[in-house]
Amino acid sequence: MFRPMSITGLFEDYPGARGPAYDEMFAAEQLRAPYERLRSSLTDLTIPELAARVEALQASYLDQGVTFDIGGEERAFPLDILPRVIEMDTWSTIERGVQQRVKTLEAFLADVYDAGQVFADGVIPRRVIATSSHYHREAAGVRPPNGVRVHVSGIDLIRDNAGEFRVLEDNVRVPSGVSYVMTNRRAISSALPEPFAEHRIRPVAGYPQRLLAALRAAAPAGVTDPTVVVLTPGVYNGAYFEHALLARTMGVELVEGRDLVCRRGRVMMRTTKGLEQVHVIYRRVDDEFLDPVHFRADSMLGCPGLIDASRAGNVTLANAVGNGVADDKLVYTYLPDLIRYYLDEEPVLKNVDTWRMGDPEAREEVLDRIDELVLKPVDGSGGKGIVIGPRATRAELDELRVKVLEDPRSWIAQPVVQLSTVPTFVDGKFGPRHVDLRPFAVNDGNRVWVLPGGLTRVALAEGELIVNSSRGGGSKDTWVLAGPGPLPRHAETTTVPVSPPPQTTGPALSDLADHEQQQQQQQGVSTGSTTQEVPPC
Template sequence: MSTMFEGYGTSGPAYDEMFDGDELRPPYLRMRDSLDKMSTPELISRVEALQASYLDQGITFDIGGEERAMPLDILPRVIEMDTWTTIERGLQQRVKALELLLADVYDAGNVFNDGVLPRQVITTSSHFHRQAATIRPANGVRVHVSGIDLIRDNNGEFRVLEDNVRVPSGVSYVMTSRRAISAALPETIAQHRIRPVASYPQRLLAALRAAAPAGVADPTVVVLTPGVYNGAYFEHTLLARTMGVELVEGRDLVCRRGEVMMRTTKGLAPVHVIYRRVDDEFLDPVHFRADSMLGCPGLIDAARAGNVTLANAVGNGVADDKLVYTYMPDVIRYYLNEEPVIRNVDTWRCGEPDHLAEVMDRLDELVLKPVDGSGGKGIVIGPRASRAELDELRGKVLDDPRSWIAQPVVQLSTVPTFVDGELGPRHVDLRPFAVNDGSRVWVLPGGLTRVALGKGELIVNSSRGGGTKDTWVLAGPTSPEQQQQQQQQSREVL
């Protein structure tokens, strides 16, 4: 294993989370010591067994209509408790601000009247739904589950890359990767005190039950899935099974007199909370797409009547809009009177003339993103684009400036990744998941680390060939004395 690390190159501006120059960073010391005792053939055999087990369990993702085993790298990512505490605090702050923003834009609109956020930014968003106006959830929660994407910049500082509060996915990979890595590297995981992730389903179920309509003491919770052909169906089944609730499709539900019922072998049974994994546009053919067979007619009216809770709430997508993202620092200051704990990535709004002019001048230096894009789709990295691609992009941006933002090329941090029998640095991001039960925002310790498996590749999405890593949050802070001792030991190892 030592030969692999000897060839590990960390040159370039990206922050490497394992090595600081030639020195090993403290969180990775024990992992290095453990893996150093393993031969390359042995590690390769464990990788093969790991991938085979994922495929056998049906842990897959959809890419171009083809189901493939989700690539899971055998080397985990390690985050110190002190660092995680800051991440946790920042996510809790952001979720609280997002809750207040969504409640405001679909009701009083004070954020518009006070000049913090232009009304047209919200009303021109493709994810703004007037059907959600004045719907007030039972316990005031709209963002029951969130997945806030973070990156680590060249200085090692975590930044918010984007918000996901519609139907965030990926938590199933967090739970399954922990089990898989525990089996693949038992001796390594035994040497670390790692915060567990297994309690997520219970936390989610508790939050969903807390969101039940008023007067319902023992609510019935269901998971609504688009069906077996959905790319995240594995996650839907896993969450329903681990929470101990029914997994239903739209055809299993019926709305009568403003209430939602579920078809069972014993007749109709009331449903009080729907953890829906169906996009807004397909949820209710009465109010959205009339041709949708994935939802159930009458769900929006039942929610408005206060007889059922939809989690997450309809209309949350405006907060996912990347143009709204650029206003989040001001939104946090406005609602919470606090400075953001985790900063945004610097961003230009192409809809503003001065920003647009600068972006056009620097098109070959910046990253351009469609504001309603997801999965890495539509992103153009200026320095890697051809002249023809840049000319095409320029035309698209000038035709519809509001639909684009620009950001500097951020060299995502790198972590050791085992690809094709070799160890090397690969770029990663992090999607921590937060659950809001109305009284507390709980953050799952770890989250989904997505890794770009191609050398030098910056887009980590699975739809673009990315994989995942198990994310270890170490339990207990590291004292200065321990850190100094670990740094001394890392020099001796190297």
């Protein structure tokens, strides 16, 4: 096919992937299939035009308040203008893999907080759970109304050097970021209308409705029209924007701990009309802060009595308390076995190779090659405490070695995986930046639904491998392409009435029409005598 020279325009200087990392857009000089249409639809765009659109994008985020604080200064949430494209086939694998994982985690949690058959069968040692700081006895024996503990989950995926998606970690406590999936889509569709129109992209706007349906389905038995609320730690929480967005788009109240009060085993919220009972709480507060009676006594974020109310079956907490045992990085290493044990299936998505430091043989090997590996604390999240061997100094490694030997159970080791790269617009040009992907899944008890898209996080510094927004990461809109066939959108044809009545006009408007007629008449008169000027009226 003939291609004019200008087509390379935007990506002319793009160096492609460095080192072994997989670049999702370019294989050497060659464009990869999912991006062909995207690039051709960007042909007419020049770098300065693109830069102007990037600026407009940021301004719109500031106006909408899609921001986060860095040292007290409010900044627009960084969103890269170039979307990431995932084709239908690739996505269906991810979807199946995520569903499989969520189902396994559900089964595992149900087992852990019940009979513990999995320990008896020797799939996973009981001490892995018993030593986890996220195992809460308060949750033992509680059977959630529709059997769901993981109402919302986010499974972090990366693409290895061969381009295969692998699971990096599971998040079944309070995964955040889904709001950016929705706002990113709206922002990109107005910033890049041309490519947007040329792709068949699966919509992400349906998420709040799915979530609400799942939350309603989880209501205590016998409640037909449950009151659902979102519980936030407050405006100073980094994810407050998301809490507000979800509450707004689901049409439910956003409450803080102080808005709730427990009376006789029921949870009530304080309204201007007195107390009103709450049935389902989508809580975005961590377990430890949820209820000062059972957990941290100094917490002001929760509500005393919440756990007892939920144990009494009068309120459903989503996600359930104690889910942390399942997304522990140590349990992660057992997940392929758990999938085989509970579902009798082979894992669709592989784990990243991982060594447990609690395992003496593995520990010896890892400590020998500690400078080549990544060490992660089992409890950490948000990229905290991770040590990347090749980037660490001698002293840091020595310190790490001591820490690992002191408490081996708290550490796992993984090889340095070069996350895949996608062209990202930084400092006026496209350069390769590392990305990961967090698809979100909603479990309503009948089906695990995976939001087609998910959050692509991108490390904005060149070569940086940690993508968390708390570490200066940005995001990309993630386009999951639909196959042929109709998109699940409403295409109702509304009938236009045949003869709608004309709009009525007042005196001023009809005067205006008359006035024009008058002028025309005058012109008609004046054309007779071309030498005379039209007299002013």
